[in-house]
Amino acid sequence: MKPSEDWLRAINEKFRSEDVPPKARPILAILEYSKQFNCSWISPSDIDKTIETWFDENTKPGSHKIGSLYKGTFYFDSCFWQIDIPIGIGCYPVKAFDSLTLMPDNLKKEIQAKPQILREFIAVWLNCVDYAYGYNDILQLNTFNELATSFIKSAHKELQAKVSLLLEESPQAKAIETSRMAVEMYLKAILIIKNGWNDETQVRKIGHDLDKAVEQCIKLANNQHLEILKDKLNFFPPISERYKAKEWKTSELWFGYSIAQYIATTFTRMFSDRDNRNKIFSGNL
Structure with a gap:
């Protein structure tokens, strides 16, 4: 009604x-x-x-478009495709390929026909779903202190900026920087929450050292997904090289995004009850 x-x-x-x-x-x-x-x-x-x-x-025109809850991206056919995670109320069915709102049906069929690529897409889509609703839940519950909340929001902004850079007509190399920063902010948010820090004194000691941050997170959280992340962090250049004009392949930009989305989703799965990995069936694809 x-x-x-x-x-x-x-x-x-x-x-x-x-x-x-x-x-x-x-x-x-x-x-x-x-x-x-x-x-x-x-x-x-x-x-x-x-x-x-x-x-x-x-009301005032243009001031209230609802839009998607979150936008992610998937790399296929050497292009970045927008993943739209809709606003859902209550319990409802979702279909992964409906999120590829701008992809032609013939390319969707190609993905469905290739098991390895299909699994990769479903994993990315599910990460986006759990992240979108998990992040929203975390903000709504407001259970963390001001410092942690500030880092969580900053990480989310970096994540959104990175997706926007990748979805431009010519994907931007700066997406590597935003991916790295999103990873750093989420690792630091984990440390702030797990250690109960209330000011940035301890956070500053970590600096921009991703290896140090993830090692401390692993010790505190004992999370296998952080272990998986650890071996991928050397992909990012040192923060001191952020002003060097390096050319990045689109496949490398994709890898950087994948790492950032992975840690973002790992974070929300750790601190919310959003984890739908065991609820996905072929009939929902």
């Missing part, structure tokens, strides 16, 4: 009284509608389209 005009006007008045900016109102309205009427769906649907259209017509 679509939201009624009366319901939409009432919820908008509520948001006005609470001084909620127009940009935040559509998603908050979606969450409120799901809660009040105990319903579930996956975006885009008639419900969220109705809500978005209403706010588009009744």
Whole structure:
């Protein structure tokens, strides 16, 4: 059942009284509608389209596009393809190939016909799904101190910037820097949380040394995925070389992204209950 005009006007008045900016109102309205009427769906649907259209017509134009919850990327046919992780409410079915919103169907069929590439795509897609919802859960729960939250948000910004650089018409070499920085910030966030640090004194001692950071994380967390990450970190150049104009192959840019997305997802799986690796079946692809 679509939201009624009366319901939409009432919820908008509520948001006005609470001084909620127009940009935040559509998603908050979606969450409120799901809660009040105990319903579930996956975006885009008639419900969220109705809500978005209403706010588009009744608040400042262009200030409230809902969009995706998160955008990742997949490398295929020497190109970076956008992975759109939709906003989902409640329990709902998801299909991996629906996330490749800009990829032609014939290329999707090629991926499906090649088992190794298919497994790689599903792994990347699942990492993006768990990361998107895990990151959102972590911010909503707000259980970490200010220092940890600051590092988590900064890491997320680096992750988003990196994806944007890769999805440009000509993928940008700077994506290597943002990938490296995302890895560094997430490792430091793990150390802050596990050690209970409240200021940056101990964080500064690590500097930009990824090896030192991951070694300390492994000792504290005993996480096999951090062990896997350890052997890949020497891919990134030292931070002192960040101003050198080096040419990177698109396959290398992809590898750098893969490392950063991997640590980001490992982080959210460690500190949220988002881990869907055991719930994926061939019928959902």
